[in-house]
Amino acid sequence: MIRINNFIIPLFSLIIFCLLWELLVWYNNWPNYKMASPSDLWPAFWKFKHLFLIYGWETFWRTVVGLILSVLVGLSLGILMGFSKTIRIGLYPILVGFNAIPKATVVPVIALIFVGMHNMNTIIIVILISFFPICVSISIGLSTLEREYEDILLSLGANKFEIFYKIALPKTLPEFFGALKVSTTLAFIGTNLMEIIEPHGKGLGHLFDSGKISADYPLMFAVLITLAVMGIFLYYIVVYLENIFAGWAIRK
Amino acid sequence: MHINIEKVSHQYETKQGMLPVLKDLSLSIKRKGFTAIVGPSGCGKSTITRLVSGLIKPTQGSIFISNKKITSPLSTVGMAFQNPVLLEWRNVIKNIILPLEIVSKNMTYNQKRSNALDLLKLVGLEEFENNLPSELSGGMKQRVSLCRSLVHSPEVLILDEPFAALDAFTKEDLWDVMHKLKKERDFTCILITHDLREAVYLADQVIVLSGRPASLQYDVKTNFNEEKKLSDLYSSEVSQLLATLRNQIEIAQNKND
Ligand SMILES: Nc1ncnc2c1ncn2[C@@H]1O[C@H](COP(=O)(O)OP(=O)(O)OP(=O)(O)O)[C@@H](O)[C@H]1O
Ligand SMILES: [Mg+2]
Numbered sequence: 430m431i432r433i434n435n436f437i438i439p440l441f442s443l444i445i446f447c448l449l450w451e452l453l454v455w456y457n458n459w460p461n462y463k464m465a466s467p468s469d470l471w472p473a474f475w476k477f478k479h480l481f482l483i484y485g486w487e488t489f490w491r492t493v494v495g496l497i498l499s500v501l502v503g504l505s506l507g508i509l510m511g512f513s514k515t516i517r518i519g520l521y522p523i524l525v526g527f528n529a530i531p532k533a534t535v536v537p538v539i540a541l542i543f544v545g546m547h548n549m550n551t552i553i554i555v556i557l558i559s560f561f562p563i564c565v566s567i568s569i570g571l572s573t574l575e576r577e578y579e580d581i582l583l584s585l586g587a588n589k590f591e592i593f594y595k596i597a598l599p600k601t602l603p604e605f606f607g608a609l610k611v612s613t614t615l616a617f618i619g620t621n622l623m624e625i626i627e628p629h630g631k632g633l634g635h636l637f638d639s640g641k642i643s644a645d646y647p648l649m650f651a652v653l654i655t656l657a658v659m660g661i662f663l664y665y666i667v668v669y670l671e672n673i674f675a676g677w678a679i680r681k
Numbered sequence: 682m683h684i685n686i687e688k689v690s691h692q693y694e695t696k697q698g699m700l701p702v703l704k705d706l707s708l709s710i711k712r713k714g715f716t717a718i719v720g721p722s723g724c725g726k727s728t729i730t731r732l733v734s735g736l737i738k739p740t741q742g743s744i745f746i747s748n749k750k751i752t753s754p755l756s757t758v759g760m761a762f763q764n765p766v767l768l769e770w771r772n773v774i775k776n777i778i779l780p781l782e783i784v785s786k787n788m789t790y791n792q793k794r795s796n797a798l799d800l801l802k803l804v805g806l807e808e809f810e811n812n813l814p815s816e817l818s819g820g821m822k823q824r825v826s827l828c829r830s831l832v833h834s835p836e837v838l839i840l841d842e843p844f845a846a847l848d849a850f851t852k853e854d855l856w857d858v859m860h861k862l863k864k865e866r867d868f869t870c871i872l873i874t875h876d877l878r879e880a881v882y883l884a885d886q887v888i889v890l891s892g893r894p895a896s897l898q899y900d901v902k903t904n905f906n907e908e909k910k911l912s913d914l915y916s917s918e919v920s921q922l923l924a925t926l927r928n929q930i931e932i933a934q935n936k937n938d
Contacts (some may be wrong), residue, residue, distance in 0.1 A: 583831070584734040586754045586784045596755045596780070599770050677770040677813055 451585075465650040473647035474655075480636055481655060486542075488632035489659055491548060495555025496616045497661075500609065502556055503563025510564070511571025512589075528561045531645050532547035532619065536626045547631055555619035566608035570601030603678035606671040613663050617656055682836040682869050684710040684733065688741035693934075702728050703739070706768045710886070715870045717842060719881035719926070720890030720898075721934045726873045730839045733871060736922060739879055746837060756784040759868075760903070763842040767814040767827035769865050773825050774810045775803065780833045791851040793832075800828040803865060811920035818850035831866055838917035840872045844879060852879070853911060859883055860878050860909070877926045878914055881905075899929040 443663040447467045454466035461469050474481060492553050506524070532554060574597050582592050624634020633652050640648035672679065691703040702725040710716045718726055731737045732744055735754040744751045744911045759780070767776050777797035781788055801807045804824040806841055823843055832837060846854045856879060863870065863883075874880050881903050889899035905918050913919055 575763055575766065577762045580731075580734075580736060581764075581766060581829070582777070582783060583758050584736055584754045584758055585756050585780050587783045588839060591783060595779070596768065599768070602770075611753070675770070679817070 444617060450470070454531075465647045466638060469647040472647070473651040479638070479650075479653075481633075483634050484631065485655055485659070488617075488624065488634065488656075490665065491551045491557060491632065492616045492659075493663070494618045495552040495619060496559060496613060498552065498584045498613060499556040499558075501559035501565060503560040503608075503612070504558070504567060504605075507567025508565040508571065510568035512593075514572075517568060517572065524561065524564065527557070531546045532558050532622055533626060536623055540623075540627050547627070550627065551620055551623040551632070553561050554623045555616045557620035559615040562608040562611045562615070565607065566604040567601055570604045571597050574600065601674040603671075606667065606675050608673075609667050610664060613667055614660055616663075620658065653676075656673045682712070682713045684837065685745040685748075686729075686733070687742055687745065689732065689739045689744060691725070691732065691737075691739045691741075692894075699820075700911070701894040703732075706890075706896050708744075708888060708897050708900065710869060710871065713867050713869055714886060715872070715884045716886045717872045717874055717884035718888045718890060719874060719877065719880055720895060721892045721930070722875075724890050724893045724895040724933070726890065726892060726895075728742055728843055729871060730760070730841050730871065733837070734760055734839055735933050741770075743911050755837075756833065757836045758831065758839060759830035759837070760839045761823075761830040761841070761843045763845045765814075765819075765822040766880065767822055767825060769814050770821045770916065771809050772813055773801070773806065773817070777828045777832050778812065778831060779829060796827065800831055800862075803861055813841050818851075820847055820859070820904060823847065823855060827855075827862065830870070831862065834866065836868055838868045840870065840877065842873050845875060853874075856882055861922045876915070877923050877930075880926070881912070881919060881922055882909055882914060887926060888895075889933060891933045892935075894919060898933055899926075901925070913925075 451466050451468060452520040454464055459466075465473075506520065510520055535557065536550075536554060537555055543550050543553075575634055578596050578600070582596065587595075587669065621637070623630040624630045625638050630638065633656060637649055637652040640652060653672070686706055686708050689703055689706045690701070692699045692701045694700075698775050701763065706729075707788075708716075709838065709901050718729065721725055731753070732739055734821075735751045735758070738752070746755065746757075770781070771779070774794055774797050776788075778793040781796065783791045785793070798807065798810065801810060804826055804827060806828075809817065809821065813886075814825070817825065830840075844855050847855065847909060860883070870884075872880070872884060885902060885904050887903055888897060890896070891898040901922070904921065905916075905922070
């Protein structure tokens with residue numbers, strides 16, 4: 430029953446959302462260049478279905494690869510900063526500064542450094558944009574471990590590594606997944622930034638751009654909706670993993 | 682295992698400079714003894730537990746367990762605290778076997794589990810083997826924590842106010858659980874507490890520490906009965922003892938002011 434509800438309720442709210450949207454456009458009598466309605470979207474999808482498949486896949490795999498790599502980067506930096514106060518103090522200003530730079534300005538820089546390596550450029554931007562929440566959550570989780578938790582193992586002569594993987598790491602998993610959810614949505618922003626800003630792009634960002642050039646507004650909306658759907662899909666994959674690895678922390 | 686604390690002084694480095702916590706503290710605890718340590722808040726009781734378990738080294742003096750000087754943590758020590766610090770992602774049985782994963786790495790899982798189950802039965806929680814800590818009450822968590830501190834059959838058990846956060850009835854239940862555990866698994870025990878009745882009921886020796894920097898102020902045997910019962914706590918002999926201890930605590934607190 431709970432499993433069915435978990436599916437039915439979100440679906441229901443989506444349908445209501447689309448109906449309200451349709452109603453809003455219909456009531457105001459907006460033309461589709463001002464605001465496309467859900468009923469305009471399907472024809473747009475259908476007309477470009479091949480492009481949606483190809484570009485959608487490109488955007489998707491680059492986002493996922495970027496996200497996996499940002500988990501690796503975020504985890505490693507977070508672990509270093511969690512265990513060494515010196516490293517934490519040393520790295521924080523750099524990381525915060527880095528995170529404060531608008532990523533749109535980094536895109537041309539990266540594109541110039543690695544000319545033509547489109548996949549790599551995109552993935553780098555994804556990493557830059559999404560490792561930060563993971564890194565911060567892991568370092569805070571590790572550095573705020575209560576002393577007693579360490580003491581029960583230390584008093585038995587356990588080493589640092591045993592404390593890390595038996596206690597510290599599992600204990601920070603809930604925070605990690607919280608951060609990963611944020612990073613997942615950020616990752617799509619990263620992919621599309623690169624795809625839209627860089628000329629001769631690939632992926633859904635490029636499709637969006639060509640919709641703009643040819644003034645095909647329903648197409649632009651269809652791209653946005655596709656991105657939203659992919660975002661939701663990845664998000665639920667993260668939720669699924671969270672249930673497996675950190676299910677103990679979720680209130681039933 | 683008898684424990685000797687010999688002329689131990691300890692100080693912590695703080696932002697305001699060195700903070701002396703223990704000063705020339707000497708005391709001895711006999712083999713299989715049960716010693717309660719009481720004293721004003723912040724006088725250094727937890728520091729003693731960390732010293733005896735080898736987690737920190739004294740600035741001066743030494744501590745011996747069975748005439749061997751402690752220089753690093755020993756796997757023959759078990760610890761439990763006021764906060765039960767159970768691992769929320771492990772069920773009860775897996776929480777209890779945690780120490781065995783460190784000190785008895787080549788023991789099979791079934792052996793570990795059966796060791797843990799023996800203890801769970803002693804504390805009356807055998808039905809909760811597969812529950813998560815979040816499904817237990819405070820008293821039950823503390824029982825599990827006690828099982829974990831004993832699962833590797835330590836020869837010294839160090840308890841730092843394990844019952845302090847429990848309500849009066851749960852506390853008395855757990856005192857009896859402690860009696861039972863002590864009888865079944867004969868270990869040497871150090872109990873830090875703020876509760877004088879608890880100290881008198883559980884321990885055979887009660888030590889009152891002076892205010893910080895702490896040293897030994899009062900040391901008394903409490904073998905008023907072979908088998909202690911809760912009702913003994915209301916006898917005149919014990920009331921007398923409690924009054925004396927309360928008086929000693931007051932003296933210790935005044936020194937602190
Ligand atoms: N790691 C530390 N660094 C600096 N000072 C410390 C440290 N640990 C304890 N102290 C200080 O040493 C003193 C004694 O601490 P301790 O925890 O041993 O007291 P306690 O007797 O257990 O207190 P309580 O009864 O409140 O549990 C306190 O003033 C405390 O602030
Ligand atoms: Mg204390």
